[in-house]
Amino acid sequence: MAPANGEAGALPEGVMSLLDTDLYKLTMQCAVLKYFPEVDVEYNFTNRTQDMKLNRAAFRWLQTQIDKLANITLSDEELDYLRNTCTYFNEAYLRYISTFRFRPGAHIHVAFHAINNTNSDEDLGDIELHTKGLWVETILYEIPLLALTSEAYFKFCDRDWRYEGQTQKAYQKGLQLLQNGCLFSEFGSRRRRDYHTQELVLRGLMQARREGSANGLKGKFTGTSNVHFAMKSEIPPVGTVAHEWFMGVAAITNDYENASETALKYWLATFGKGVLGIALTDTFGTPVFLNAFRKPIPSYTSAESGQAVTLPSVAAASNLPSTGSLSTTEPPLHAPVDYPHGVDGNSTLSYAQVFTGVRQDSGDPVGFVKVMRDFYDSEGIKDKKTIVFSDSLNVELCLQYKQAAEQAGFQPSFGVGTFLTNDFVRESTGRKSIPLNIVIKISKAAGRPAVKISDNIGKNTGDSATVAEVKRRLGYTEKEWKGGNEKTRWGAEGDAATDATNYNNTYSGNGYGQSNPYGGQGNYGQQAEYGHQTGYGTPDGRTSFEPDVEMQPLNSAANGHGPPTTRDSHRILEDCMAVDRAIDELERRLNELTRIQRGFVSGNGTTTAQVDSMGAEIMGSYRAMTTRVKKIKSTPGAANPQNAPQVGRLDRKLQKAINDYQNIESQFRREVGEQQARQYRILLNSDRRGQSQAALRSVQQRHDAIQQIERTMEELSHLFQDLAATVLAQDPMIEDIETKAVETDSNVKGGVVHLGTATTSARAARRKKWWCLGIVLLIIIIIVVAIVAWYFAAGPGAHKTGPVGASGLLLV
Structure with missing residues (x-):
């Protein structure tokens, strides 16, 4: 607050x-x-x-x-x-x-x-x-x-x-x-x-x-x-120049039709060509001003310095009552002007040529x-x-x-x-x-x-x-x-x-x-038709003020339009450099804060409010830096090999800077506490009212300072934890990757075992196949041999009566 x-x-x-x-x-x-x-x-x-x-x-x-x-x-x-x-x-x-x-x-x-x-x-x-x-x-x-x-x-x-x-x-x-x-x-x-x-x-x-x-x-x-x-x-x-100049000149001369030119004339006669050369256009509307702006610079002014300039000039007829009317008396005689800084009063240059440019202060800028x-x-x-x-x-x-x-x-x-x-x-x-x-x-x-x-x-x-x-x-x-x-x-x-x-x-x-x-x-x-002027259009012929690539978001991946690009990686590195420099500036400010704190402790007139103000400003910067580093770390592509070292170094540097600030505040608290103890002893031992009141105020100031230090240290601790939490928030992802890697390794090893078992089984199956084939062939050979032996043993006539079994019966 x-x-x-x-x-x-x-x-x-x-x-x-x-x-x-x-x-x-x-x-x-x-x-x-x-x-x-x-x-x-x-x-x-x-x-x-x-x-x-x-x-x-x-x-x-x-x-x-x-x-x-x-x-x-x-x-x-x-x-x-x-x-x-x-x-x-x-x-x-x-x-x-x-x-x-x-x-x-x-x-x-x-x-x-x-x-x-x-x-x-x-x-x-x-x-x-x-x-x-x-x-x-x-x-x-x-x-x-x-x-x-x-x-x-x-x-x-x-x-x-x-x-x-x-x-x-x-x-x-x-x-x-x-x-x-x-x-x-x-x-x-x-x-x-x-x-x-x-x-x-x-x-x-x-x-x-x-x-x-x-x-x-x-x-x-x-x-x-x-x-x-x-x-x-x-x-x-x-x-x-401001509107006040044109308003004042117009009211004094009561010549609104020519007031813009008169104001420009007096201005140029005061400061000269090329000095304070930005003209304000809108006091009585830009179109009216531009009618004066195009005119050549004259060698005289319509008023002289001194009291004569308070006299009004002729104006158009007024329909206001006499008490509210713009005056219609005659203007003073033209008086010569000494134009400074080398302005040629006889020049045919216009105000628009001499003035560097114009200022836009109302209406539609485009x-x-x-x-x-x-x-x-x-x-x-x-x-x-x-x-x-x-x-x-x-x-x-x-x-x-x-x-x-x-x-x-x-x-x-x-x-x-x-x-x-x-x-x-x-x-x-x-x-x-x-x-x-x-x-x-x-x-x-x-x-x-x-x-x-x-x-x-x-x-x-x-x-x-x-x-x-x-x-x-x-x-x-x-x-x-x-x-x-x-x-x-x-x-x-x-x-x-x-x-x-x-x-x-x-x-x-x-x-x-x-x-x-x-x-x-x-x-x-x-x-002239705007958009058709040679030399003022865009290279692609656009006539409207459409955003070009330079005005588009740099991080397409952040907008859901694809993976991080090389441009994203460059932007991350640029952001890291900018934050790095900002942290360096913060460290410089810490030195300044230390100096102010020493002044407060030594009693050189530095107040609690001065210490608190600079502390609050620095703390705000630390908050902003923490937010920026967290944002960089969460940007797609931050973990890329090209960016990860810089992002990690930036994270560590900010944590160190926070730690340095904590150490400074801790030292300040110790010194303020010691001084508070001394002032408290003075308060106890003093028998003078004025001295006691001064000591009491000093003790109260130190007490307030210590409370503020404690709040600062608590907030710094939160910032540190916030950064750490960002790291921890990424740890489950890393652990998950490691778990997947272990599982993959285990599965690969299991696959190798299973592959060996499968190979052994296949070999055994092939051997059994050959054994079966051999047995089948052996059985076939035995059957063939038995038939051939029977055929020749029985003789040709046995074919007519059929084969005879072992018991001597006819087999039918």
Whole structure:
């Protein structure tokens, strides 16, 4: 289960760094500082999972954590990191961020509305979370507020879960993506279960990254969107821009027809060509965006930096009442733009040519691939562009979209978020523990409503009247994607949980691969028939995204389709190598655990919770390793001469690793017991109240530690027995084989005896046959001789009277 409230200080909680946010919040803040430094905005919070409500205790904790944001500042080390790593930030922004401070008291209104108010900590209710202030000052609240809200819920409302196994689970997911050649990054800050979970997940992904690099795997873990963890893990921070940028620009200028182009123009003028070059297409619908994306980059912008940019521009006639109308005043004069990093303002290049690629974040991903292929073809763009998929991904979806994008000639990349940082199992039922689906969106800018349309009606955001007005002005046609149910985006209560080796696609049958949802909506060029483009089809001429051999199950024997194949044998050996490396990593972690245990015994400030947390994580890894080794041993072909030595060696290595862990825990128990005895003597001999209380707390901590050690050792013993039971489960088969061999040997020997007896009997029978034949011949000879003798003795006349018997009578 999650750590108890009394242990809350043992693990990191809340938000402690200004960089504990997504990179695109910093990049957008940089652009806002340049073009919209005096624009006021507002943000609203929405919980799309309405049946998952916070209680009053969670709200109070959230309130406290929000207040603590005021204490955060950017350290010198963090500033140096931004300057040296994110070289696209200009000096003006670096000076600004170096002195930036959150002011939650001035910017954030938070309230709790109980459903049934009893003033109890257990009262459930809705959270009202509203942010208001200058855009440049409030833009960084979103990620910390979302992360804190999720942490509050799972700290106080849903505690039926454990940390253990999170590192291993992330490692398995990362390894599977790498093995399949995926480029992916971690995008999970906003809906993480808590800070510690994201830390464990990054640890697992880094382990997969190291293993993938060592083994030459095709895929690549490219980094994390969280700048703090990127700095901590020494990996690249990744990200470009969010819907907020387009929404804000559109509301400020009130020129929705040209807002996408304006936003692209300001972005390019801030960062330059080839920098942060992934464009987000769906804020007002992809077809509308592509109309702007095809345009040439101008040498001027439609607003100047400073207060003038808050002025609106001309818009289409509105049918809303005056109090809710989009303004229709005139725009400011065009102002020149200084394009940095060598961008030629007089170039005839289009935005589509300059930007590296696009990001897909709503609607049907496979349909989106078709739309972008048709668009680039219609513009005559032959460069290989990138599509970043970021909408509620899991491993299986990444593999589906990778195949679709590659067949269409794109380089796919994946931003995987909630599936990594909030994938838990209910401890009581073993079923999936559902994440909160919460969002914070900009709702007003410069006094006007800010809205998002997206490529799926389920993601429409903002004032409903303005949404309808903008749709009318843009000629937007509703699109609803079956896979876009936001309430069950990451599953529903009671869904089966995923584990480290089996990722079921909980979205199957929800419309992936359906026909192009944008058909006929765009006017950006002639639509080519997809599947007939030269160079983008499959080698066998398929035009649909059918799985090829690479996507089929590797073990046909396991699926009942025949005996183990050579490929099965190779897979067994590969699995053995992977588990072998994982056991090596576990042994390294045991050394780290030993160090922490020594710190606990020496009293250097290490807490019981820290020891327990690492112990639980390592124990989860041992469980996973035991399961994997048992699975390998039970795979058809594991007993083959080619595989048996490796499987046996792996089995022995894991048993030795379990035994090593038992020895470490046994030594730890002895040391803790000795320290407990010393503290107990202090307690008995002390006459000072303060000293006695400290000793009593120490004794209680040691007692808890010993109990945990005993539980760990008991579970290790069970794992060891489980492995042994697997061996024993195979022994009757071996004994049966030996019995059959003995029986066969006995039967062979008996057969030899019987064969000898049969040979002797046959020989005797042959001799008797000859004796019988001789006797018969002798009798015949005697009869013949007797007849001949009688004939000659009687004379010729005797033949007439007949033979005479011995008594002299006539024989008749």
